[in-house]
Amino acid sequence: MIPSPSAPVLVARGVSHAFGTGALRRAVLRDVDLRVDPGEIVLVTGPSGAGKTTFLTLAGALRSLQAGSLRLWETELAGLAPSVQVALRRRIGFIFQDHNLFGALTARQNVRLAFAAGPAPADADTRIDTLLDALGLADHRDKRPRHLSTGQRQRVAIARALVHRPRLILADEPTAALDADTGAEVLALLRRTAAEAGAAVLMVTHDDRLFPAADRIVHLRDGRLVSDRSVRDTLAAARALLGVPDYAGIGPVALAALVGALQPRTFPAGAAIAAPELPAGTRWIVVAGSAEVRTAGGVVTQGPGAVFVSAPGSTARAHSELRLLALDPEAARRALAATPPVADQLASFLFRDAP
Ligand SMILES: Nc1ncnc2c1ncn2[C@@H]1O[C@H](COP(=O)(O)OP(=O)(O)O)[C@@H](O)[C@H]1O
Numbered sequence: 001m002i003p004s005p006s007a008p009v010l011v012a013r014g015v016s017h018a019f020g021t022g023a024l025r026r027a028v029l030r031d032v033d034l035r036v037d038p039g040e041i042v043l044v045t046g047p048s049g050a051g052k053t054t055f056l057t058l059a060g061a062l063r064s065l066q067a068g069s070l071r072l073w074e075t076e077l078a079g080l081a082p083s084v085q086v087a088l089r090r091r092i093g094f095i096f097q098d099h100n101l102f103g104a105l106t107a108r109q110n111v112r113l114a115f116a117a118g119p120a121p122a123d124a125d126t127r128i129d130t131l132l133d134a135l136g137l138a139d140h141r142d143k144r145p146r147h148l149s150t151g152q153r154q155r156v157a158i159a160r161a162l163v164h165r166p167r168l169i170l171a172d173e174p175t176a177a178l179d180a181d182t183g184a185e186v187l188a189l190l191r192r193t194a195a196e197a198g199a200a201v202l203m204v205t206h207d208d209r210l211f212p213a214a215d216r217i218v219h220l221r222d223g224r225l226v227s228d229r230s231v232r233d234t235l236a237a238a239r240a241l242l243g244v245p246d247y248a249g250i251g252p253v254a255l256a257a258l259v260g261a262l263q264p265r266t267f268p269a270g271a272a273i274a275a276p277e278l279p280a281g282t283r284w285i286v287v288a289g290s291a292e293v294r295t296a297g298g299v300v301t302q303g304p305g306a307v308f309v310s311a312p313g314s315t316a317r318a319h320s321e322l323r324l325l326a327l328d329p330e331a332a333r334r335a336l337a338a339t340p341p342v343a344d345q346l347a348s349f350l351f352r353d354a355p
């Protein structure tokens with residue numbers, strides 16, 4: 001069960017889940033595929049009732065899998081013996097909304113519970129105090145939960161989830177009860193944990209301030225995973241689109257709509273870049289690798305950030321393994337038609353209530 005450092009932390013394949021039986025049976029997860037690698041911060045977004053918490057509890061081996069496959073560090077959770085489940089859970093840090101602190105215990109003692117399952121490391125007390133300090137709780141270590149604010153209790157729960165240095169952190173809206181500064185500190189702490197320990201973070205959140213710090217954002221709707229996007233690639237694609245003359249000067253709402261219409265495609269080295277299902281005039285944004293584009297005017301090599309158009313009489317080939325985002329002209333037209341004109345977008349920004 002010792003994971004190799006580069007093996008994925010979590011791989012879900014075709015995970016479906018339903019609650020209730022007979023006529024009351026309701027599917028809440030449908031055929032979800034997801035992979036999370038060491039060091040990655042993946043945000044899970046989606047409307048209330050989409051199945052986000054259910055997925056997190058399955059991923060944490062807190063709930064039995066009904067259908068599909070879910071592997072943690074290459075160990076299949078389906079049909080796993082309870083004793084192995086318990087061992088796996090010890091490698092996970094849980095930050096859930098009902099923080100389950102023990103009222104009779106102080107902040108420090110609550111954090112120490114993370115070590116209750118086995119012998120505590122020699123430096124347990126130092127680790128506990130360092131974390132509580134980092135979370136702004138230095139003056140509250142010996143207080144019981146009822147003498148702490150909601151946000152402080154949430155931070156104690158975060159300290160408890162991190163103190164045993166988990167390799168996977170499952171967090172359900174961890175910053176919801178925190179003010180902006182504390183939310184940013186919590187995220188910085190999670191990032192450090194991810195970077196230093198190679199831990200992966202899978203976090204449900206509606207807090208869009210966290211988006212830029214994430215590696216990927218996945219969106220669940222009605223139990224389906226409807227998008228899985230790299231934040232860095234998405235930002236790079238947005239910058240590339242702003243460089244296209246047709247889109248120069250479009251507003252942020254329209255830009256976001258265009259980015260939402262992009263479709264990822266990967267081509268192996270040497271492959272012709274062709275997508276028969278996409279019409280002529282499709283724009284291709286290079287995310288990684290390079291493409292050789294041949295037109296009547298000559299041959300050009302296009303690298304990351306470049307945009308080229310598939311048109312009759314031109315051909316394109318992957319130089320090296322190539323990741324592209326495709327913008328179907330019809331999808332782009334629909335996305336732009338559905339967004340208000342720039343003047344209206346700016347008006348809503350200029351005239352909105354001051355915070
Ligand atoms: N233990 C449960 N028993 C029955 N239905 C549940 C249970 N937990 C969640 N649900 C239902 O499953 C759906 C998905 O819930 P949940 O995973 O909590 O969604 P989210 O976290 O995205 O808001 C909701 O309709 C919810 O009412």
Ligand SMILES: [Mg+2]
Nearest residue numbers: 052053054172
């Ligand atoms: Mg939820």
